[in-house]
Amino acid sequence: MSYVLGHNQYGKAEVHAVRVYRDGGREAEHEIVDYNVSVAHQGDFEDAHVTGDQAKVLTTDATKNTVNAFMKEHGDEAREPEGLALALARHFVDTVPQITSCRVNVEAFPWERAHGTPHGFVRNKDYVRTVTVTKTPDAEYVVSGLKDLTVLKTTDSEFHGFYEDKYTTLKPTKDRIMATDVKAQWLHNGTDVDWGKSFSTVLDAVTSSFANAYSYALQQTIWDMGTAVLDAADSVSEIRFSCPNNHHFVIDLSPFGLENEFEVHHADDRPYGLIEATIQRDESSSNSKAFDPGQAW
Ligand SMILES: O=c1[nH]c(=O)c2[nH]c(=O)[nH]c2[nH]1
Numbered sequence: 001m002s003y004v005l006g007h008n009q010y011g012k013a014e015v016h017a018v019r020v021y022r023d024g025g026r027e028a029e030h031e032i033v034d035y036n037v038s039v040a041h042q043g044d045f046e047d048a049h050v051t052g053d054q055a056k057v058l059t060t061d062a063t064k065n066t067v068n069a070f071m072k073e074h075g076d077e078a079r080e081p082e083g084l085a086l087a088l089a090r091h092f093v094d095t096v097p098q099i100t101s102c103r104v105n106v107e108a109f110p111w112e113r114a115h116g117t118p119h120g121f122v123r124n125k126d127y128v129r130t131v132t133v134t135k136t137p138d139a140e141y142v143v144s145g146l147k148d149l150t151v152l153k154t155t156d157s158e159f160h161g162f163y164e165d166k167y168t169t170l171k172p173t174k175d176r177i178m179a180t181d182v183k184a185q186w187l188h189n190g191t192d193v194d195w196g197k198s199f200s201t202v203l204d205a206v207t208s209s210f211a212n213a214y215s216y217a218l219q220q221t222i223w224d225m226g227t228a229v230l231d232a233a234d235s236v237s238e239i240r241f242s243c244p245n246n247h248h249f250v251i252d253l254s255p256f257g258l259e260n261e262f263e264v265h266h267a268d269d270r271p272y273g274l275i276e277a278t279i280q281r282d283e284s285s286s287n288s289k290a291f292d293p294g295q296a297w
Pocket residue numbers: 159170216217218219245273
């Protein structure tokens with residue numbers, strides 16, 4: 001029997017590196033970045049699988065070492081996760097001949113200065129910033145993102161007029177809590193971007209449109225958030241959302257002789273509706289190869 005090796009990729013996952021910027025010395029004001037970096041290589045690696053010859057395999061250990069070294073050697077670029085990811089992807093593709101494509105994923109954990117002190121920080125767990133950089137033989141893609149951004153609004157959310165079949169039991173509502181954990185990834189149309197400023201612009205557009213836009217469904221809120229991002233951030237060509245509908249059910253308090261006008265809720269954790277959508281500038285501005293997950297880029 002003869003078989004064919006299909007898509008394959010390899011690398012080091014979850015290199016968790018924290019860099020302290022202490023340029024002014026020990027007592028000066030420090031800054032930190034906290035990154036969880038995953039690197040995947042594609043290229044001429046058939047022998048490693050099929051014959052066992054590892055001559056072309058850059059070890060995953062060397063891949064990890066490169067990430068750690070770049071936190072120092074490319075310290076300025078590493079101040080933003082997109083900068084580090086671009087430097088790494090370019091390095092692997094440009095200097096290791098058998099690597100033809102490289103994908104670098106970064107989770108960036110935000111820390112904020114504690115009480116204005118020079119060396120104390122508090123982890124901001126409001127969200128995790130994400131980056132996926134993909135370098136192929138003929139293109140570079142930078143996808144920025146965020147996840148675990150938990151948001152809730154206590155009204156200005158309705159859901160009714162939906163399709164009903166014999167299994168439909170949900171009651172239409174003109175008032176409800178809407179809550180979700182926003183996960184979003186957005187593709188930039190180039191690499192000449194002020195990454196930090198762009199991230200803040202997108203975060204602000206997402207949270208303000210979630211809070212302000214009247215909602216007839218989470219689907220519509222996703223559309224509103226996406227269009228707000230495209231309005232606010234010129235470099236973004238498309239944005240993809242994956243948002244659970246974190247259901248809050250009004251509890252029947254009538255057995256206790258109590259009225260409950262959308263006040264006391266049961267916050268259910270599962271199952272949850274999962275609403276996903278891409279909002280793009282026009283029909284042709286989408287590029288699936290740039291996004292993670294996705295193996296054969
Ligand atoms: O905003 C919503 N979208 C849905 O598709 C849906 N389905 C459901 O049961 N509740 C909701 N809410």
